[in-house]
Amino acid sequence: xxxxxxxxxxxxxxxxxxxxxVQVSGVGRVFPGEGGRSVTALEHVDLTVGAGEFVSLIGxxxxxxxxxxRLVADLDAxxxxxxxxxxxxxxxxxxxxxxGIAFQQAGLLPWRTVRxxxxxxxxxxxxxxxxxxERADEMxxxxxxxxxxxxxxxxxxxxMQQRVAIAxxxxxxxxxxxxxEPFGALDEMTRExxxxxxxxxxxxxxxxxxxxxxSIPEAVFLSDRVxxxxxxxxxxxxxxxxxxxxSGSRGDDLxxxxxxxxxxxxxxxxxxxxxxxxxxxxxTR
Amino acid sequence: MSxxxxxxxxxxxxxxxxxxxxxxxxxxVILLAALVAAWQAVVTLGDVPPFLLPSPAAIAGEFAExxxxxxxxxxxxxxxxxxxxxxxxxxAIAAAILASAVRAVDLLLDPVVAGLAVVPVVAxxxxxxxxxxxxVETGRQIVVAVAVxxxxxxxxxxxxxxxxxxxxDLMRAYAATPRxxxxxxxxxxxxxxxxxxxxxxxxxxxxxxIVAEYFGGPRSGIGSFITTxxxxxxxxxxxAYVLGGVLVGLLFYGATSAVxxxxxxGVRRA
Numbered sequence: 096x097x098x099x100x101x102x103x104x105x106x107x108x109x110x111x112x113x114x115x116x117v118q119v120s121g122v123g124r125v126f127p128g129e130g131g132r133s134v135t136a137l138e139h140v141d142l143t144v145g146a147g148e149f150v151s152l153i154g155x156x157x158x159x160x161x162x163x164x165r166l167v168a169d170l171d172a173x174x175x176x177x178x179x180x181x182x183x184x185x186x187x188x189x190x191x192x193x194x195g196i197a198f199q200q201a202g203l204l205p206w207r208t209v210r211x212x213x214x215x216x217x218x219x220x221x222x223x224x225x226x227x228x229e230r231a232d233e234m235x236x237x238x239x240x241x242x243x244x245x246x247x248x249x250x251x252x253x254x255m256q257q258r259v260a261i262a263x264x265x266x267x268x269x270x271x272x273x274x275x276e277p278f279g280a281l282d283e284m285t286r287e288x289x290x291x292x293x294x295x296x297x298x299x300x301x302x303x304x305x306x307x308x309x310s311i312p313e314a315v316f317l318s319d320r321v322x323x324x325x326x327x328x329x330x331x332x333x334x335x336x337x338x339x340x341x342s343g344s345r346g347d348d349l350x351x352x353x354x355x356x357x358x359x360x361x362x363x364x365x366x367x368x369x370x371x372x373x374x375x376x377x378x379t380r
Numbered sequence: 381m382s383x384x385x386x387x388x389x390x391x392x393x394x395x396x397x398x399x400x401x402x403x404x405x406x407x408x409v410i411l412l413a414a415l416v417a418a419w420q421a422v423v424t425l426g427d428v429p430p431f432l433l434p435s436p437a438a439i440a441g442e443f444a445e446x447x448x449x450x451x452x453x454x455x456x457x458x459x460x461x462x463x464x465x466x467x468x469x470x471x472a473i474a475a476a477i478l479a480s481a482v483r484a485v486d487l488l489l490d491p492v493v494a495g496l497a498v499v500p501v502v503a504x505x506x507x508x509x510x511x512x513x514x515x516v517e518t519g520r521q522i523v524v525a526v527a528v529x530x531x532x533x534x535x536x537x538x539x540x541x542x543x544x545x546x547x548x549d550l551m552r553a554y555a556a557t558p559r560x561x562x563x564x565x566x567x568x569x570x571x572x573x574x575x576x577x578x579x580x581x582x583x584x585x586x587x588x589x590i591v592a593e594y595f596g597g598p599r600s601g602i603g604s605f606i607t608t609x610x611x612x613x614x615x616x617x618x619x620a621y622v623l624g625g626v627l628v629g630l631l632f633y634g635a636t637s638a639v640x641x642x643x644x645x646g647v648r649r650a
Contacts, residue, residue: 168553169552170549170552170553189552189553189555190555191555192554192555194553196549196550196553198546198549198550200544200546202544202546202547202549202550204547204564204565204568206568215554215564216554219554219556219560219564220554
C-alpha cells in the first residue's frame, strides 16, 4: 500500500495519459562555484507527474527540491537532461502560460489590492476587464476572501496573503500548479487549515500539483505520491506511493488514520535510508 | 490603536480626536508666535542694535513696504530653482534608468556621481557666469540642476534596484514582456525612492539658486537683494528678503510633498 518504489518509476494508480503534466528526464544542474569549485545541485533526476496528480518533493535542506521546481517552471535551466511540461519543453510551457506558481513568500504586489493582485496574470495576458473581474470574484470565493477584495496585502495576515497567492496562481485555470513551500512560513494551525483547503481546491480544479515541502505529514496528507530526495548531490532517493484516495475524499479525519501514519513512517524511512546525511534539515511537524 | 483601553462613548471620543488634531496643527503655530513675541521683547527691552538683530516688527514693515520687489525677486529665484530642478531631475532619472539597465553605464557614472557629490556646486557659479555671460540666469539654473541631480540619481537608482527576487521570478513565470514587468513591478517599486530624492532636491534647488546669486550675475533674485541690502546697512530689509526666500523654499517643499502624496497613493509597504 505504501511501499517505496524505485526512483523514476512510472506513477501507479494514475492513468497514463498521452502527455504527462511533467516529464523530467536525466536532469542535472551544476552551479559554477568560486575558483572552479562547482556545486552539483541535481544529478540524474527522472520523474513523471501524471495529469491531475499531486506529487510532493521532500528532502533535507540543499537536496535540490526547490531547484528542481524552478527548472520545471523554467525559472532556471538544467545543465543536462530535458524537462517537458504537457509534452512540450519547459520554456515553451512557460511562454504558453501552462502553469500557475506559488512561492514560500506570498510575493503579492503591495501597491495593488487583493483583487488586483489576483487579476495580475490575467491582465498581463490581455484578458478583458469584465472577464478579469468575474474570474477574480470566483477565485476570491474559492479561497474565502470575498470580503477582503479591496484590502491591500499588508492589511492581511500571513495565511490570508498565501491564500491570495494561491488564488493568483489558479486564476488562469492552469492544469499544473507549482508550489515551493507555500505554507513554510505559517503557524501549524493555519498550515493545516490551508492544507485542507488546498486538497479541496485541487479536487475542484483537477490540476496536477508539484509541491515542495520540508514537512513529512504535510507531504503525506496532500499527495498521491511523495518523492524523497537526498542531498549532495541532489537525487531522488525513493518514491512513496501514499495511496490514501483521490484528493476529493480527504478530510481532516485522515490525519488520525492508521494508513496515514503508515505512509508517514514509510516516507521517514525512505528519508533516513536513502541519504548519507540522515534527516538533517527535515522537520517532522 | 487603543484596543486594550476601555471603549469610551463615541461622541466624546470623536470630540477628543478632533481636539487632538486641532492641537496637533496649532502647536507649531503657537510655538512660532511665542518665539516671534520673545524675539520682539528681547529686541525692544534689551535695546539690541538693528545691525545685530532687527525686531520682527521692523522686518514686517520692510517686508510690507518692499513686497512688490520681494515678490518679483522671489519669482526670478523660484523660476531658476524650478528650471534647474526639472532639468536636473529629468537628466538624473534618465541616467539612473540607463545605469540600472546597462552595467557599463553604471560603472561609468558611479565615479562621476561620487565626484559631483563632493564638488561645492555653488562655487562653480562664478565660472559659469563667465562662460554664459553675467547678464543671464543660465549659470544659476545649471548650478541648481547639478546640485539637484545627485540626490535624485542616487535615490532613483536605489529604487530601481529594490525589485524583490520573488517579484522578478513571478514576472518571468508569467512570461511578462520587459515593458510589462517594468510597468507592473519596477516602476511602482522605485517610485517612493524617486519621490524621496525629489523632496530632498526641492529644498536643495531653492538654496542653491539663492546662494548662487551671492557670487555675482544679474541683480535680480532674492540672493542678490539680500547682499545688496546687507551691504547698504538695511538689516531689516535684508531679513525681509530672507523671509521671501524662506517662503519660496516652503512653497517648493509643499509642492513636492503634494506631488509625492499624489504619486504614491495606494502604494503601501508591508
